[in-house]
Amino acid sequence: MTTEPILSPAVHVLIALIFPPLLLGVINRTKAAFAGRQGPPLLQPYYDLFKLARKGSVLSTTTTWVFRASPVIGLATALLASLLVPFGGQESPVSFAGDLILFAYLFGLARFFTVSAALDTGSAFEGMGGAREATFACLAEPALFLGLMVLVKRTASLSLTTMLGTAVAAQWRSAGAALVLVVVSLFVVLLAENCRVPVDDPNTHLELTMIHEVMVLDHSGPAFGMILYGASLKLFALGALVVDIAVPLRTGNRAVDLGVFLVGMMLLSVVIGVVESTMARLRLHQVPSLLVAACLLSAFAIVLAARG
């Protein structure tokens, strides 16, 4: 790894700030291709964010400061979390023993306030969405930790940077089977945490069946833009976790590694788009089974990792 103490974090921050909405663009184009449509431009999510930033907003008289603070908290925590994950094996700007726990709990803080904001509106729809978000997270969280445990067990490291750095390629050779299970499990967690099909359908027209979108029904204007942007940052951070494991190519050349990583992220978006195009959303009471399956995959992976 080359040592450019200032440049490296700056590049990381720039990637973390600029690229996330592009993932949504790729997902939407993939879905459009499957549906035989031309689809929106790749940069449409950016246009949407700029449009929302210029709009005015309406606040419900029922709400308190919690409602206005929640988009800020969601964005700030997602930003901080994306500073903890390494991109393509490059050292992340913030890294210490136990940063994986902070990574998971930052999203917890965001969830606390998103659901609180939903309840703050006094709307039954938003309460429903909040209840589902909080409920499904109870299964997604153990799955995430079980997946990370496999990496801890294999690499004897407690920081995301060393865990997902150059060591991953060696792990594929010695414990490939375990890593396959972990990648699948973390991919399911990623779909659930980011409210994608088959857990949640961001494009459905029926609020009664939504999770994330229904929680933010009452947000508008710049606040809604912050929520969309924060959600894409979260998708990017969790996606980086999956791509770092799934694409273990580490050449040592920073530009090449980052390039490979970004291509990997685009491929991940295509895969998400394919899943969304080819699957229907699960019925709500089947979602827990999916998440339990993700937990079990990682649990088996730990057994494999301990034997190997």
Added chain:
Amino acid sequence: MSAVIVIVAIGLLGVSGLPGLFFGPRSPVGERVAATLVLAGSILGLGAAFAGMGKTAVFARSWAVPGGDLALRVDGLAAMFLVPLFVVSSLGSIYGLEYWAAREHAADGRKLRAFYGLMSAGIAVVFVAHNAVLFLAGWETMAIAAFMSITTEDEREGVRHSGYVYLVATRVSTLLLFAMFAVLHAKTGSWDFAPPGRPMDSSAATAVFVLGLLGFGIKAGLMPLHVWLPGAHANAPSHVSALMSGVLIKTGIYGIARVCSFLDRPPIGWGVALLLAGSVSGVLGVAFAIGQHDLKRLLAYHSVENIGIIIMGLGVAMLGRATESPTLVTLGVAGGLLHVWNHALFKALLFLSAGAVLHSTEAREIDQLGGLAKTMPRTALAFLFGAVAICGLPPLNGFVSELFVYLGLFHGLRVDSLWILSAIGVPALALIGALALACFVKAYGAVFLGQGRSDRVSHAHDPGLSMLGPMALLGVACTFIGLVPLAVEPVLRSATNSWAPELAPAASPLDVLSPLRLLSAAGGSLLALLAAGAVLVWRAPDPSRGLTWDCGYAAPSRRMQYTSSSFAESLVGFFSWALRPSVHGAAPAGLFPSPTTFHSHVPDTVLDRALIPLSSAGARALRWFRWVQHGNVQLYLVYILATLFVLILMGR
């Protein structure tokens, strides 16, 4: 020196309520004197506890009581437990000035204050007693004073019932401790309660451990021994609940920690037992909490959960002792004991905020509340701090202690004989965290956000300074430990050294194992980001106001809001194998359904579905012996004397 100061402090706490007995029931003099004495004693005690950190102060005098000297010992572990006692006890008594003001509670105010002080003093004696007799004297003082404090409003039937359940539970716990001390005395010939590294054969040591775990576990509220806890915490006055939940149940943790330090190299089974018991208590405690409709009962079940996390930390430390891994000991003790502090702080904060809600609305039922953030903004903010802290979320204190336990478990993953335990502990802790979050979002959202669900909330208002002040201080303490965890590192080191002195030289310091400065940096940058975002949002042009959009529904009403029981419904469903929720009411049927009602609640499975039916059956079976029991005290004394004679004869 510091031992003498602690004794003076205990004395001040113990007598604090007595002067009030000489004033009229409505006189404010007694309550002010009591609060002053508790405050003075607490400041003295805190000073002594912090000054003596890292040292061991001993005070011993011979006395006429059989069973060894009058001996007190303030070491690192005891000091660690004394600090939250003095903090919560003094803040609670200041809070009580307004919450249980003499002019409004003439009937029971003096009694409550007398027993509040006595309970605090009893707890302090438990933490510093070096001798079994003194320990049990403190233990019983605490137990009886707590019973009297719980039953302050004994005109209410629910209060009396909870009080009796507590009394039975605490008697069973004391009997188990009698047995434990008897085994200890038989094997070591001493009545001391503290020195680590006693020579004991393994069966005796196991007997001591099992008796201690059960006896202390009852007091700590470890699932399934927690039966007394929800009712007692829910029915006591809120500052008593804060003291009980924050500190009194920690006497159980203290006892377990002491018992665990008796052997230099305990069998690995002890650590396994603690880790598994902690995981079960943590997961089921929070699962029961989610099903509750009563705000204070919900908080009480979270004590069961947090005791589970603390015991998990101790379990990690015990596994470290068994495998001679100083890393596990350092992280486990730091996680467990820091969580003792943290839980004392945020749980006291939550009970005091819940008390403010109860004081202002006279409603404990969550689904009768709502929208209080607008009428009681300061209380709502205090509760929010407590809620974020108890969920273990950054940047508050709960995150720091849970992080240590996580790190300990992750380190255990590398030890070949322990990885499977870590593989159980880590997901359990993750599950506990996510469930706690669901539960506290539900509680905070349903009580403070949205619209009021009944007329009780429309006249709600924030309490005065003597209630808000203690809440604010607790919130500041939670934030401080969360942002500057380095500040508590010396305290944790001193406690770890006194708990496992033989491992102290080999242990790497906590801030090497967990970079506490980087935690501060991460917390600080999070706050900076939040502040920047907040400036952006609040400096933007004022948004227009309207009704909640709700997909265009034009007449939202308070009864259309999602209730806390709907919020919890699927999670209660997941855990229905343990919670056994009972549902009353019929679904509407037919073309023109008749009016129907729906009611659900989650009783305590262990108490309401197992212990009470069992003991009723037992009572029926034993009705032939009822003639023995007739309420004549003199005859009971004859029974006791006769039993003593028989025992002495048998002992010859």
